[in-house]
Amino acid sequence: MSDLPRLTGKESLILDLLINQAGELYGLQMVNNSDGKLKLGTLYTTLNRMEDKGYIQSRKEAPRPGARGLPRRLYEPTGLGQRVHSAWLAANQHWAGAIV
Amino acid sequence: MSSNDDEALKETGAQPPHFTQGTYKHYPDWRDIVELVRDSEGREFEVYTINGRRQLKNGVAYQEESITRYKGHVETSKAHVELRDKQKPPQKKLDRRSSHNSKPKKVVSPPGSIPLKLAEFLCSKKTYERVYHPLIAEEQQEYIEAISKNRWGKAKWIRIRMIGSFCLTTGTEFCAFLFSKPIEKIKALLK
Numbered sequence: 001m002s003d004l005p006r007l008t009g010k011e012s013l014i015l016d017l018l019i020n021q022a023g024e025l026y027g028l029q030m031v032n033n034s035d036g037k038l039k040l041g042t043l044y045t046t047l048n049r050m051e052d053k054g055y056i057q058s059r060k061e062a063p064r065p066g067a068r069g070l071p072r073r074l075y076e077p078t079g080l081g082q083r084v085h086s087a088w089l090a091a092n093q094h095w096a097g098a099i100v
Numbered sequence: 101m102s103s104n105d106d107e108a109l110k111e112t113g114a115q116p117p118h119f120t121q122g123t124y125k126h127y128p129d130w131r132d133i134v135e136l137v138r139d140s141e142g143r144e145f146e147v148y149t150i151n152g153r154r155q156l157k158n159g160v161a162y163q164e165e166s167i168t169r170y171k172g173h174v175e176t177s178k179a180h181v182e183l184r185d186k187q188k189p190p191q192k193k194l195d196r197r198s199s200h201n202s203k204p205k206k207v208v209s210p211p212g213s214i215p216l217k218l219a220e221f222l223c224s225k226k227t228y229e230r231v232y233h234p235l236i237a238e239e240q241q242e243y244i245e246a247i248s249k250n251r252w253g254k255a256k257w258i259r260i261r262m263i264g265s266f267c268l269t270t271g272t273e274f275c276a277f278l279f280s281k282p283i284e285k286i287k288a289l290l291k
Binding site: 028039040044045047048051072 | 210226227230231232233234235236238243244261265267268269271273
């Protein structure tokens, strides 16, 4: 039972954003696209945890010519993350139907 | 110095010049009244009343109608007085700090560099790389973008938001650090 992958509400939202975007996103884009559901202060802790679980992977942005400042980190879902998310959605629909 | 002058006068056998009291002249740009005196050869010298004492420009005391001690560079001081008499406007010192272009340029570190250093010092490498570095990096990019568009208000807001996010992240990480191990122990017990 404990070996089953777990997904919190925030994690599912992040996966949802990453899967629907069909590309890499950085943290601030996720915050902007989440309609205020995600906060910048807690986002990176959640992303760190999700990376530990293997749901997402990240890489540092390649330095652009003439760019200043530190390079951003881009995130994308892994195969495991996508499967967990689809399973979570299916379970959600099932339980929603059962309740109705 | 006065004794040396006296000795020099004794050696050469020269007599100290004798001054007669002349007219008073007031220079508007001077606070003190300058007295014009003449020596035995008819040369004009000026005597100042400085702090209640009457003296030549070079500081030699003037005793009523004669100067007992004489120094050769009195004339130089007269020339100086003449220049002052013409009321040349004093040259203003060039204040380099006042002009905009010559302001010393300050090397400013990018916003968030101090919190980043603090996080690097306090946290593990993994937490630094995955949590704090992207947080500061994104805020820095936003800040640079706002500045390049001359949106200084937004830039200020980003700085404030960055500090808030940093504090919130630190709080979350601290809580995770405190409670992660007890939770793991409870989970192990439940198994």
